[in-house]
Amino acid sequence: MIKIIIQRDIHERIIGYTVEGHANAAEYGQDIVCASISVLAQTAILALYELLSIHIIYEMKEGWISCKLPDDLSDELYNQANLILNTMLIGMKGTYKMYSEYIELHDREV
Known part of the structure; x- marks a missing residue:
């Protein structure tokens, strides 16, 4: 099972995420659930690095990806970063809705 944990600050902005595990929905190399979540993460x-x-x-x-924004970002950069992170989360939620038996999604807004 893939476990996704979205971390938010007191303003509800995404400040980080962790993805761990494997879906085991198909053979290694052919698992579209794992591939989908991995590509999004x-x-x-x-995008955070190259665009911003x-x-x-x-x-x-x-089987592990962890990402955290630095603490010293301006509000403008936090907002721009959250466009990218919320786009990622939209994709993850879409995959979760189709394959919820293989994914745990932990977010205060789910």
Whole structure:
């Protein structure tokens, strides 16, 4: 099972996320559930860095992705980052709705 945890600040802005585990919905290399969540999580990291030049704190290894925004961002950068992070979350929620037996999604707004 894939476990997704969305972290938010007191203003309800996404400040980080963790994705861990495997869906085991199909054979390794053919699991569209794992691929979907992994691509969304990794693309968000790339977009934060390449589009907004945010030096995010992240870790990636087999079955694990963790991302956290730095604490010293301006409100404008937090808002721009949240466009990217909320887009990621929309994709994850869509995958969750189709494949909820393989995903746990933890977010105060779910």
